[in-house]
Amino acid sequence: MWLADPQETPASACQVNAVVRAFPQWQQDSGAVPKSITIHDVPDEVCEELADRAALTGRSLQEYLRALVVDLAGRPDAEAWVAKVRARKSASDRTMGVDQILALRDAGRATSFQRPE
Numbered sequence: 001m002w003l004a005d006p007q008e009t010p011a012s013a014c015q016v017n018a019v020v021r022a023f024p025q026w027q028q029d030s031g032a033v034p035k036s037i038t039i040h041d042v043p044d045e046v047c048e049e050l051a052d053r054a055a056l057t058g059r060s061l062q063e064y065l066r067a068l069v070v071d072l073a074g075r076p077d078a079e080a081w082v083a084k085v086r087a088r089k090s091a092s093d094r095t096m097g098v099d100q101i102l103a104l105r106d107a108g109r110a111t112s113f114q115r116p117e
């Protein structure tokens with residue numbers, strides 16, 4: 001395992017850090033240098049659980065964590081999503097009351113559950 005400081009002697013490898021190397025193929029394709037993310041002080045039980053999950057999928061811990069990080073980066077977090085919705089709402093001059101929203105919801109449900117004759 002890679003250590004942030006070569007002089008460190010970890011109590012356990014999992015407590016020191018976990019490293020995720022991002023996309024070595026990008027370096028070949030685009031000339032970009034891959035980035036590394038280091039996570040310090042990962043509890044043993046967390047590291048062991050992640051290693052077990054990686055093993056179940058037939059991947060190394062690094063490959064498993066890389067896939068999780070890529071998936072996570074592909075989705076906005078809740079705070080970013082709420083900020084985007086609020087900005088879009090404040091930029092719009094349209095407003096809709098609760099009664100109007102519920103009526104539209106119920107109308108959509110009524111038409112979507114009708115059986116064809």
